[in-house]
Amino acid sequence: MTKMSNTIQTKLNKAVFCYATWLVKNPAKVLLGSLILALIFMSGLSQLTFRSDNRVFFADNNPDLIQLEQFEQxxxxxxxxxxxxxxxxxxxxxxxxxxxxxxxxxxxxxxxxxxxxxxxxxxxxxxxxxxxxxxxxxxxxxxxxxxxxxxxxxxxxxxxxxxxxxxxxxxxxxxxxxxxxxxxxxxxxxxxxxxxxxxxxxxxxxxxxxxxxxxxxxGSVALDHAFVEASTFDSSVLLPIMVIALLLIIAFSLRSAAGAFATFLVIAFSTLCALGLAALMGVPLSSPSVIAPNIILTLATCDCIHMCAGMKRLRGAGYDKHESVKRSLLECWWPVTLTTITTAVGFLTLVFSAVPPFAHLGIIVAIGCLMAWLFSVTFFPALLCLLPWRGRTASLPAEQFSASIARLVTRKPLFIVTTVCVATVTLGTLAFTNVLDDRYVRYFDQSYDFRVATDRMNEDLGGFYVLEFSLDSQQAGGISSPQYLQQVDAFAQWLRTQPGVTHVHGLPDIMKTINRAMQGGASSEFRLPANQDLAAQYLALYEMSLPFGSDLRNQLTADKRYARLSVSLNDISTGEMTDLQQRAEAWASRHTKLIADSANATGTSILFAHIGNRNITEMLRGMAIGVGVVWLIFILAFRSLSLSLIGTIANFAPCLATLGIWALINGEVGMAVATVASVTFGIVVDATIHMLTAYSRLRRESNLSSAAAVQGTFQNVGPGLIAMTLSLATGFICLAFSGFQINAWMGMMAALTIVVALIFDLLFIPALLLVLKPDHKAAPVTVLEAP
The missing domain is CATH 3.30.70.1430 (Multidrug efflux transporter AcrB pore domain)
Known part of the structure; x- marks a missing residue:
């Protein structure tokens, strides 16, 4: 099996060598072919659509949405x-x-x-x-x-x-x-x-x-418009800022204007092609998924940074421009391909999300990752064959920092492993103290007029969050029966005593109002009619007397079997709302047998209250599958169980540690948290692959000791990892300035996870390699010379 695997690897490396040789001899042809392919993929942009209604957050088979649609019928x-x-x-x-x-x-x-x-x-x-x-x-x-x-x-x-x-x-x-x-x-x-x-x-x-x-x-219309405002700001303001920031970081960290320019074109093509292909697949944009271009452009820089860093290093070592491009492509193609696959897998786990926009985000970004890989191994090296650029003559700040970390790790590997493990376990324990809360009004900060107006309403009156009940009298015309009215009234009275409830509006209060008027207006007559016939007469008289636009069609069904009960709430948490729903249904089942089976709350507020828990449950399943797939990729790539375990641990632990840090600085998470875990898991694998690939190659090809291989790994890929992490963290931290909380939280948590992951990649992984000294004989081969 191993022999067959090595044979396949060798043939693949030969093919890559032939391709790299042909590319540096025909860069213009590669550029032209890349541009034609990009135009074909971009053709779908004209079919791109945007959904602004809040229903986009719920799948068609969501049971809460199905119940709400039945209520709306x-x-x-x-x-x-x-x-x-x-x-x-x-x-x-x-x-x-x-x-x-x-x-x-x-x-x-x-x-x-x-x-x-x-x-x-x-x-x-x-x-x-x-x-x-x-x-x-x-x-x-x-x-x-x-x-x-x-x-x-x-x-x-x-x-x-x-x-x-x-x-x-x-x-x-x-x-x-x-x-x-x-x-x-x-x-x-x-x-x-x-x-x-x-x-x-x-x-x-x-x-x-x-x-x-x-x-x-x-109101719901203003809420939908706020989603549009958030999307517009993120795409028209934050996106250009991210592009400029990333290009400045590349130009500064790699001292390469040509590399920055070529990278800009790669991220532009990758983003536009991903959106075009997604549109052809019928994937719409929405407030959460509109940040896909922001994420794609951040990820697209990673491959370019590693390849550009390698080219600059080889050019400085004395190779000419074309040879430097060729050798860098040969050196980077394997880790770049692996990181593309693992990142795409991480984002594709979002298809398990109970929130369709997150699934759409995963699909678009996964396509963007593949596009970034395609243009990084075609357009990018071909363009650098034609652009003027020189190798570096002085050491970069990232190289000096990487060398300092290498010295620290080789001196005290056991201490570093122990310290990182203790810190991770401690933070991992804190991760479970985060509280789930998804108040969709708070998806927007105070810069949105909708948020200001809604906060004012909730503080003084309440009523933006509403629970709806459609209560069944069990027979046509049954809403006038004394038993039905009394039970609905008892249910309403109990609801009014519950924390967070500001108003209850239903048929009993209408009937009491009519009865009071018919009995001369005395406050003592604010009670239900004495019998069903009288109640039916009162209700008919009331309906006939109502002016245009004020009828009861939004309160009663045409056959007078069902009546609506609306419960207005103040700014309570989703946990409190769900608890109220459960207690209301339990109370009705014990005290109001006639309406108990129909006393099931619905409404947009309930949909958002449940979606967080449902999303976390679904995403945990997706994460488990994603971790398994990445581990399998590690095993196939490195053909070493120990290296695969190290890589998997080093990628899962930062996500858990970040949740612990989040518990200390915030402590409140919404439905975006599981999404962030999937997003960052796919991203942080990149650095791990580059670190382990370089280490295994040096151990096998040069027969170096673990300490020497670790030193060489820091020298070869350390500066690129630092520059890549700086770019990724900067890109995602820009999202933290979004006024849309889901995107802001995603940006902050992703940036934090990436920084924590760098600690694992620069400290934990090399220190653990020094402590364990894993087998390297079966590590993959990377061809750097002609076969």
Whole structure:
């Protein structure tokens, strides 16, 4: 088996040698072929699409999404734009401010695809009118109010449970105008953007007209637009910054302007080709996956850095330009190929993610890795054969640092191994103290208007996070039965006592309001009707009396079997939300047998609350498969069990240690954490492969001792590893400046993991090699001369 493997390796090396020889003799042909291939791959860019709706985070087979879609078949989609109105001083109940709210409410009816508008002023107040009831706005537009009448309306509003804590805060300083839209699932993104654009114009107009009021936009439409804003910033601002930073690092660390220019073209081609091929495969972009170009350009520099460093070193040793390119290509092709495969495997584990944008990110970046490899072994060396550049004559800072580390490692290898192991175990233990929390409002920092408006709403009123129930009466027309109404009311009353709940809105409160009006308006009559016939009559009378746009179709099913119960929450954690859901379902099963089977919470908030745990579970499975595949690659590549184990440990440990460090500096992780683990696992393998490949080659070809081989490894690949780590860390730390928390956390954690991994590669691996002195006889051969 070993003999066959060595035969295959030898034939492959001969083929690479022939290719490298042909490339340096025909660089123009290689350049032309590379450009034609790049144009073909880029042709798919015209089909690239972007999804901005928050549903992109959930797979079609997500059980929570399926439940929500079933709920929406009954009551319609809740696509809304919430105008948050806050009084700078005093409260909203002055004649001028109520008139302003009415004006903005009327303007909201002009928004595109509008279905319904609810506000403080157009709240449908129910009052007795003889044997009939009158339903009218709390404060109708055009009515001239005195100061005393406005204050009386404030007192009246305090008696309306369907208004208080739902559209109006307790202190009456903050109110909402909720515009609901009629969006289609297949065109929701475009309709949402059109509605948001109109909403922005409306806000700008009335903010100038009413400076004493603070106006902001929240709701699902504003949330979707915030995703678009985040994507635009990351791609239009952070991406150019990353490109400039990486090129400066390459030019500084390698002292090669030609290398920096060639690297820029490689990362440009790799990124555009990856996006083009992904578009041809039908993979869309979204807020998490839009950073794929940022990651690709960072990874694409790695192969170029190693090859350029080798070329500069060989040129400085006396070889001419073409021979330096040829030898560097022969020297680097094997580790570069291995790192491409392992990095692609790491990113492809993201296809196991329960969050489709992360799977899309993995696919796009994996394609980008393959493109970077392709252009690194074709376009890059061919271009450097034509560009003017010289070898280095003075040692680089990275070389001096690498030499210092080498001396430290060879002096105290056992101490270093022990210290790193103890630190890793300690940090690994801390990793499990991180708390899972995915409040999707906090995906955006305070630079986003959506976040500011939503925080203001959650602090004073609550209600952005909502749990929805569709409660079954078990028969058509059953929602009017006393048993059903009493059980729903009991369930609602229990929910109101729970921590984090700010309001509960459902049919029992509507029935109580009607009953109070029909009994003369006495507060003691705020109770459920006495029998089913009376309740049915009251409900029919109420529905007939409602004005246009205020019907109950979003509250009841047409056959009157199901009724909706909406539970508004303040800014609680996903853990608290999930706990409330579980306790609510348990309470209903014990105390309200009729509705127990249907008392299952749904809604966008529940989807985000569950997706973090589901993503971690799925990604752990993907990570396990990825680790197994990488270990198998190590075994096949090095044909040494000891080297494979060292490489696997040195790549898994930094991910665990980083989570421990994160627990110390933050302690809160969302659904991005498992994604970061997969992303960084694929990346940190690169440095390990370069280190172990160089070590095994020196041990076999030169028959060096472990200490001498370690010294030679630091000399050959140490500077490249340091420059590569600096580039990777810089590239990912740029993402930390994203206002989108998922991308910012991913950038920070990835940069931290890469730095920690460098410690393992420069300290732990060589020290462990010195302590264990693994067998090297079966290590792979790298051909540097003609066969």
């Amino acid at each position: 009954f009551y319609g989609r809740d696509d809304n734009l919430i105008i948050v109105i806050k009084a700078e001083t005093g409260d909203l109940f002055t004649p001028q401010r109520l008139a302003a709210i009415n004006t903005i409410t009327d303007a909201a009816w002009t928004l595109p695809d509008i279905k319904r508008v609810d506000s403080v002023t157009n709240f449908q107040r129910v009052r007795a009118l003889g044997d009939d009831i009158e339903i009218d706005h709390l404060a109708r537009a055009g009515d001239v109010l005195t100061v005393s009448e406005a204050k009386q309306l404030k007192a009246d509003a305090a008696l309306e449970p369907l208004l208080q804590d739902r559209l109006l805060s307790q202190d009456a300083t903050l109110g909402l105008i909720v515009a609901q839209f009629r969006f289609q699932a297949d065109t929701a993104s475009a309709q949402s953007e059109a509605a948001m654009a109109a909403g922005h114009k409306l806000l700008e107009q009335y903010q100038k007209a009413y400076p004493e009021l603070e106006l902001g936009l929240s």
